[in-house]
Amino acid sequence: MLILICDAFDKSLPERLAKFGDVTEDVARLPHAEVALVRSKTKCTADWIAGAPKLKLIIRGGVGLDNVDLKAAKERGVEVRNTPAASAVAVAELAFCLMLAVPNKLVEAHNALKEGKFLKKEIKRTELFGKTLGLVGLGRIASEVAKRAAAFGMRVLTYDPFVKRSDVAIMVPTLKELLGQADYISMHVPLTDETRGMINSSAIAAMKDGVVIVNTGRGKCIAEEDLAEALRSGKVGAYATDVWYSDPPDPASPILSAPNVLMTPHIGANSKENLLRIGNEVVALLESWVK
Ligand code: NAD
Numbered sequence: 001m002l003i004l005i006c007d008a009f010d011k012s013l014p015e016r017l018a019k020f021g022d023v024t025e026d027v028a029r030l031p032h033a034e035v036a037l038v039r040s041k042t043k044c045t046a047d048w049i050a051g052a053p054k055l056k057l058i059i060r061g062g063v064g065l066d067n068v069d070l071k072a073a074k075e076r077g078v079e080v081r082n083t084p085a086a087s088a089v090a091v092a093e094l095a096f097c098l099m100l101a102v103p104n105k106l107v108e109a110h111n112a113l114k115e116g117k118f119l120k121k122e123i124k125r126t127e128l129f130g131k132t133l134g135l136v137g138l139g140r141i142a143s144e145v146a147k148r149a150a151a152f153g154m155r156v157l158t159y160d161p162f163v164k165r166s167d168v169a170i171m172v173p174t175l176k177e178l179l180g181q182a183d184y185i186s187m188h189v190p191l192t193d194e195t196r197g198m199i200n201s202s203a204i205a206a207m208k209d210g211v212v213i214v215n216t217g218r219g220k221c222i223a224e225e226d227l228a229e230a231l232r233s234g235k236v237g238a239y240a241t242d243v244w245y246s247d248p249p250d251p252a253s254p255i256l257s258a259p260n261v262l263m264t265p266h267i268g269a270n271s272k273e274n275l276l277r278i279g280n281e282v283v284a285l286l287e288s289w290v291k
Helices: 013-020 027-032 046-050 070-076 088-101 106-114 140-151 175-181 201-205 224-233 272-290
Strands: 002-005 022-024 035-038 057-060 079-082 132-136 155-159 184-187 211-215 236-241 261-263
Touching: 002 013, 002 027, 013 022, 013 272, 046 070, 057 272, 070 079, 079 272, 088 106, 088 140, 088 184, 088 211, 088 236, 088 272, 132 140, 132 175, 140 155, 155 175, 175 201, 201 224, 224 236
Parallel strands: 002 022, 002 035, 035 057, 057 079, 132 155, 132 184, 184 211, 211 236, 236 261
Antiparallel strands: none
């Protein structure tokens, strides 16, 4: 059996997978692979699957399956698995890091000092304590964010029509209600037909003035033009994002040139510890798959 590692995994993985068969990182060998390991970089389109006639299993190291054409895989009889549990803490810590960096003006303060400016009087911070956080989606990652927010003294609301009850957040029945109450909004939904562009001009109109939006979910859940306009007008106070329409973003993305944006290059799952956890889940998946 040939196992093809397409994207970046922990460097110990090839050695750990050797007990299952031959392991390669040479993507030119896709036509011979029975198992392919991808993260978000490789797009497993219908054409990509057609180019892998021996493929039986795709393992997506991570959560979202929006880079895999599930219909094409099913038609070809290719099984698709992911490692949903591994990344929650890593992504939640980045979401919280972005949420702390905005009101504490970390980037402005750091850049000013680099330029020789000591803006002690000019830089005014605000606190998370006492503010309301609205979590859009209450899955694994959002639940970890909720616990951290509670420790910071935030009131935590969530909108998730598929979750019936929660110990970590107050559930609200509509997205509009959440948007109207939140000082901070953190996005944690998968990209689906329903969530694509869900933060658009009408959703933004329902938000409090000066709201801060944090996005470690998926870039396409935001209507970029609408958000850029709201950042320019000041309706949205800041947008802190790890995720984009594409990796890397199109240089023409209006988010790149909008004011009050804090950006990271899709590194939510990239902690050293998480890569090890993903590797453990991949090994466990293969162990049960070969049985
Ligand atoms: P999860 O499946 O545990 O949770 C997703 C939640 O969203 C579920 O509870 C679901 O009920 C809810 N949901 C679905 N549609 C909804 C809707 N229309 N409105 C409100 N809620 C809705 O997933 P997770 O592990 O928490 O991950 C969430 C997302 O984060 C992933 O789908 C992925 O897109 C993204 N992610 C990003 C990174 C990164 O590197 N930044 C890493 C991992 C995951």
